[in-house]
Amino acid sequence: MNLRASRVYIRLTEFLFKCVKQDVNYTIAKHLIEHIEAFPDIYIEEIAYLSNTTPASVTKFCKRIGYSSFKEMRTDIGVYTEEMFLDGINVTSGIEEAISGFIEQDQLIQKKIFSLLDQEQCLRIANRIRKMEKLAVLGNTYSFSGVNLFRELFSQQGYTIYEVNRRAARDILTSSFNEVDAVFIISLTADWVEKNQEFLQTFHKPLFLLTQSDQSRYSTLFEEIIHFDQFDFLLSSNYYSQKVIHSWIILLSILLKIS
Structure with a gap:
């Protein structure tokens, strides 16, 4: 192992x-x-x-x-992933062919991701936050690149974005939630939601959860739960999961811009 x-x-x-x-x-x-x-x-x-x-x-x-x-x-020694996303790349014919193979594979992955994203749900969320001014996005070290991309894209469209670490002290989380119009939470396993459901129940404003885990039992906590369970093999590595999160954020930003 x-x-x-x-x-x-x-x-x-x-x-x-x-x-x-x-x-x-x-x-x-x-x-x-x-x-x-x-x-x-x-x-x-x-x-x-x-x-x-x-x-x-x-x-x-x-x-x-x-x-x-x-x-x-x-005892938490389960392997996060056994898949190596470079395994499908032919490296025996030289660097140029290997790079070309990687680019082709990457484009196929990106197209697959966008084809599986729920555009109708994303449009509903875009319409819901359209007239808002301040948003918070919660993540951890693992999802920081997604949190930062969210801030970059939505700041460009005039939103004030609070980037918040999920592990921050409770008073910081409370202050951040109180300052904004809606909160996006990135938690692929939803463990954080499990541990903080009582805390989340205290806030009467739109909450959106991005997760791979089936959290339908918490549907009353969230205005929308963005499920990534359709990306079974795509979330088998950090590389794929970051692309899924980034792609959804990009799609939401595009829908806001188009409308």
Whole structure:
């Protein structure tokens, strides 16, 4: 098993990317990453010793990155994806042919994505937000490029856009929600929605969820749920999932501009 493709490894590296100072949480994350090959048979006492801290601090770190316990963290070793999107590229005939093959494959993927997007739903959303002025878009490190693209495209059309990290403190989230006319949430697994449904129920303004997971049971929370479940193979890698998110944001922006 390639543990460097596991869900826990991705979460740890995302946390390390966001670190701006070398504190105990940085040290814990660094040692967990360095010892990823020992998962799931790794002991909390070992990480605490290497990080010059206590098991209690390691447990707090695990909760900080979204796990209920050290055990849940060390056993989250399922592989995010086993598909390598470059596998279909012929690299035996030289660089030029390999690049041409990649471009052709990329164009086919892009056409496939746009053909599967729900244009009617996207148009409804465009009409709903047309006269609004301020929007918030929530994501995490994984979806930051989509959040940033949303800000870029919609700012060009006169909207004030709040880019918000889903892991921000509750008071920051509350302030951001209160400032805007509508909120877009990018959560492909919808784990964040599961954990924050009571919080979301407190806001009486349009909420839109972009997700791959079937979250129909939360339909009362959202004005629209943008389902990406039709992109089964497209969401098998970070490369594909980013293209799906970007394509939907581009389509919404185009529909606003056309109308």
